[in-house]
Amino acid sequence: MEGVDYLADERKKAEFDVNEMKIVWAGSRHNFELSDRISKLVANDPGFSKEGRTMLPRKELFKNTLRKATYAWKRIIELRLSEEEAAKLRHFVDEPAFTDLHWGMFIPAIKGQGTDEQQKKWLPLAYKMQIIGCYAQTELGHGSNVQGLETTATFDPQTDEFVIHSPTLTSSKWWPGGLGKVSTHAVVYARLITNGKDYGINGFIVQLRSLEDHKPLPGVTVGDIGLKFGNGAYNTMDNGVLRFDHVRIPRDQMLMRVSQVTREGKYVQSDVPRQLLYGTMVYVRQTIVSDASNALSRAVCIATRYSAVRRQFGSQNGGQEIQVIDYKTQQNRLFPLLASAYAFRFVGEWLKWLYTDVTQRLQANDFSTLPEAHACTAGLKSLTTTATADGIEECRKLCGGHGYLCSSGLPELFAVYVPACTYEGDNTVLLLQVARFLMKTVSQLGSGKKPVGTIAYMGRIEHLMQCRSDVKQAKDWLKPSAVVEAFEARAARMSVACAQNLSKFDNPEEGFAELAADLAEAAVAHCQLIVVSKFIEKLQQDIPGEGVKQQLEVLCGIYYLFLLHKHQGDFLGTGYITSKQASLANDQLRALYSQLRPNAISLVDAFNYTDHFLDSILGRYDGNVYPKLYEAAWKDPLNQSDIADGFHEYIRPLLKQQLRTARL
Ligand SMILES: CCCCCCCCCCCCCC(=O)SCCNC(=O)CCNC(=O)[C@H](O)C(C)(C)COP(=O)(O)OP(=O)(O)OC[C@H]1O[C@@H](n2cnc3c(N)ncnc32)[C@H](O)[C@@H]1OP(=O)(O)O
Numbered sequence: 306m307e308g309v310d311y312l313a314d315e316r317k318k319a320e321f322d323v324n325e326m327k328i329v330w331a332g333s334r335h336n337f338e339l340s341d342r343i344s345k346l347v348a349n350d351p352g353f354s355k356e357g358r359t360m361l362p363r364k365e366l367f368k369n370t371l372r373k374a375t376y377a378w379k380r381i382i383e384l385r386l387s388e389e390e391a392a393k394l395r396h397f398v399d400e401p402a403f404t405d406l407h408w409g410m411f412i413p414a415i416k417g418q419g420t421d422e423q424q425k426k427w428l429p430l431a432y433k434m435q436i437i438g439c440y441a442q443t444e445l446g447h448g449s450n451v452q453g454l455e456t457t458a459t460f461d462p463q464t465d466e467f468v469i470h471s472p473t474l475t476s477s478k479w480w481p482g483g484l485g486k487v488s489t490h491a492v493v494y495a496r497l498i499t500n501g502k503d504y505g506i507n508g509f510i511v512q513l514r515s516l517e518d519h520k521p522l523p524g525v526t527v528g529d530i531g532l533k534f535g536n537g538a539y540n541t542m543d544n545g546v547l548r549f550d551h552v553r554i555p556r557d558q559m560l561m562r563v564s565q566v567t568r569e570g571k572y573v574q575s576d577v578p579r580q581l582l583y584g585t586m587v588y589v590r591q592t593i594v595s596d597a598s599n600a601l602s603r604a605v606c607i608a609t610r611y612s613a614v615r616r617q618f619g620s621q622n623g624g625q626e627i628q629v630i631d632y633k634t635q636q637n638r639l640f641p642l643l644a645s646a647y648a649f650r651f652v653g654e655w656l657k658w659l660y661t662d663v664t665q666r667l668q669a670n671d672f673s674t675l676p677e678a679h680a681c682t683a684g685l686k687s688l689t690t691t692a693t694a695d696g697i698e699e700c701r702k703l704c705g706g707h708g709y710l711c712s713s714g715l716p717e718l719f720a721v722y723v724p725a726c727t728y729e730g731d732n733t734v735l736l737l738q739v740a741r742f743l744m745k746t747v748s749q750l751g752s753g754k755k756p757v758g759t760i761a762y763m764g765r766i767e768h769l770m771q772c773r774s775d776v777k778q779a780k781d782w783l784k785p786s787a788v789v790e791a792f793e794a795r796a797a798r799m800s801v802a803c804a805q806n807l808s809k810f811d812n813p814e815e816g817f818a819e820l821a822a823d824l825a826e827a828a829v830a831h832c833q834l835i836v837v838s839k840f841i842e843k844l845q846q847d848i849p850g851e852g853v854k855q856q857l858e859v860l861c862g863i864y865y866l867f868l869l870h871k872h873q874g875d876f877l878g879t880g881y882i883t884s885k886q887a888s889l890a891n892d893q894l895r896a897l898y899s900q901l902r903p904n905a906i907s908l909v910d911a912f913n914y915t916d917h918f919l920d921s922i923l924g925r926y927d928g929n930v931y932p933k934l935y936e937a938a939w940k941d942p943l944n945q946s947d948i949a950d951g952f953h954e955y956i957r958p959l960l961k962q963q964l965r966t967a968r969l
């Protein structure tokens with residue numbers, strides 16, 4: 306029945322002020338009001354409908370995305386939306402498109418690596434979308450190893466130009482989003498060669514297509530790389546291939562903030578570190594962490610609502626069966642994901658602060674916090690995207706068979722999300738960057754250099770190497786100090802063990818390669834410590850709203866106790882806890898699940914998602930699942946006629962043949 310809220314009873318059980326929780330989730334009242342307003346604007350506009358998206362063939366799907374992106378731009382102009390509002394609108398349109406790369410990477414690359422003059426020239430064009438750009442770094446042969454890129458940019462002093470060239474097949478640019486069919490320009494990463502010397506990778510602004518007829522410019526070969534995983538999903542994006550045949554660009558299209566080439570062809574390295582060339586990646590990794598909480602919370606919202614609607618077994622005397630959310634096994638799979646969504650939200654907020662801080666310092670030529678910012682963005686990107694991709698798939702399973710239907714929203718969400726584990730740095734490669742940072746920190750411990758920020762705990766290494774947990778009863782695991790010390794001791798001991806093993810090798814690089822799996826685990830332990838600490842720090846703030854803080858305390862407890870349970874081997878193996886203390890942690894975890902249960906639906910309501918954004922029958926706000934599933938099935942193209950296309954060619958002859966055989 307329309308208009309009935311099938312989850313109303315669940316909502317009545319809430320022990321906290323949901324509206325206040327919405328503000329905590331959004332980060333501020335301003336953010337909440339902004340998201341609320343723009344998400345409704347998008348949901349109520351038929352121009353942004355998602356109807357039938359997963360059924361469209363590629364060409365139509367792609368054209369539909371172009372239509373939506375252009376329509377979004379039209380609305381942004383008509384409504385005079387600010388930059389912040391426009392970004393929100395694109396977010397709620399919820400369809401990967403070339404605009405993500407234009408706004409998310411092309412513009413940031415010019416801002417971060419261009420000189421003031423270059424920014425003045427290119428940014429106004431890009432802001433008005435008079436040029437459309439992408440980020441062309443990865444090649445067919447190299448993605449993770451940026452220093453291994455092969456495209457060349459050779460300076461020609463005769464003409465004051467760079468010659469951009471793809472010398473081999475493997476040097477073809479491969480993957481850049483927005484490149485295949487849309488971008489007019491790209492920031493291309495190529496080896497800078499001048500006076501016969503190779504100075505490594507640098508960014509160059511290169512025009513690819515005519516601004517008149519959109520044809521590729523002479524020397525440019527460009528196209529789409531082909532269909533990707535999933536129905537609809539990331540196939541709305543034109544990930545592209547690009548080859549250059551001696552394409553000439555003016556010298557001033559080399560992005561020159563980090564290094565310059567003079568009119569005479571002299572290479573000049575400025576006093577900013579070369580790593581700033583990787584700055585756009587650091588920026589995007591930071592945004593990916595916040596985005597992990599968006600994607601995970603969506604999946605969790607669907608699985609939680611459906612788990613309250615779905616009933617299986619346990620009916621007595623014809624009464625109702627049990628809601629599957631009441632099974633402890635369902636809670637043990639679902640509630641840690643709900644807690645993780647909140648945990649990633651808060652660590653994302655903190656990371657945004659860290660990024661802003663490091664950016665301000667860089668502007669003042671203070672590069673001291675860059676290594677930590679790199680380690681944090683790389684490590685947290687890896688940790689949160691891995692957990693989110695796994696979490697979305699778990700949510701699909703939590704919804705049983707119906708989760709496998711596209712109308713559940715989960716298959717497409719997974720297919721769109723899962724490449725986040727690979728793009729912007731493969732998750733294992735990024736963990737090894739964190740491990741390098743940790744090994745460097747451990748090796749400098751005796752030098753008098755005090756570790757600060759997220760590795761400050763290493764400064765208490767002597768204590769952390771020998772302390773033992775003092776937990777005596779289950780509720781002792783609710784003490785923040787007990788928890789933080791447990792995660793610190795585990796991370797510190799795993800890092801020190803790696804460092805000790807590394808010291809047995811004559812060649813440190815060989816040792817690093819041999820011990821890579823252990824090093825990646827130490828990096829995970831360090832990153833989990835950051836997430837746990839930031840959640841606990843959040844709880845030390847003043848949080849208004851009846852019962853809000855208490856709910857967050859429950860979620861925080863579930864997040865760290867679930868990790869402790871899952872990684873028991875690390876905590877026991879490093880000798881910080883006993884098996885009795887591990888078992889007490891598990892007792893406390895179960896108790897927290899019971900506390901969370903009545904609040905589960907309201908905790909996902911606090912995400913404030915519209916049904917348009919969720920795009921899931923199982924996750925509908927009103928819980929009216931079965932009639933809508935039934936209705937949706939009949940919309941499938943296969944059901945447009947009772948007799949299937951192909952019946953006369955394939956099924957009828959079969960049946961006839963069976964009849965003949967039967968008569969024989
Ligand atoms: C709202 C906006 C939304 C936006 C959404 C956009 C849509 C998203 C859609 C998806 C779009 C997807 C788009 C895409 O996918 S774009 C393509 C993304 N590609 C990658 O992420 C490639 C990953 N590879 C690398 O980053 C490098 O090759 C690595 C790091 C692996 C090695 O590197 P390298 O070969 O150089 O060697 P090294 O390890 O000896 O390191 C040397 C030193 O440099 C330091 N170092 C390294 N890296 C950084 C850094 N970044 N900042 C600061 N420092 C850094 C490092 O600590 C070391 O320091 P030290 O030990 O010597 O002190």
Ligand SMILES: Cc1cc2nc3c(=O)[nH]c(=O)nc-3n(C[C@H](O)[C@H](O)[C@H](O)COP(=O)(O)OP(=O)(O)OC[C@H]3O[C@@H](n4cnc5c(N)ncnc54)[C@H](O)[C@@H]3O)c2cc1C
Pocket residue numbers: 406440441442443446447448449450479480481482539544724727728729730731732733734737821
């Ligand atoms: C959907 C999508 C969008 C993308 N968009 C863009 C874009 O807009 N612009 C752009 O430039 N690029 C883009 N990329 C490319 C992306 O950044 C790369 O694919 C990514 O950096 C991984 O590199 P790779 O493909 O070379 O993986 P590989 O490095 O080849 O990874 C293969 C395997 O090798 C392992 N491995 C590699 N090196 C090591 C090591 N040192 N130690 C241990 N294990 C290792 C990895 O863990 C992985 O298991 C996109 C990719 C995807 C999937």
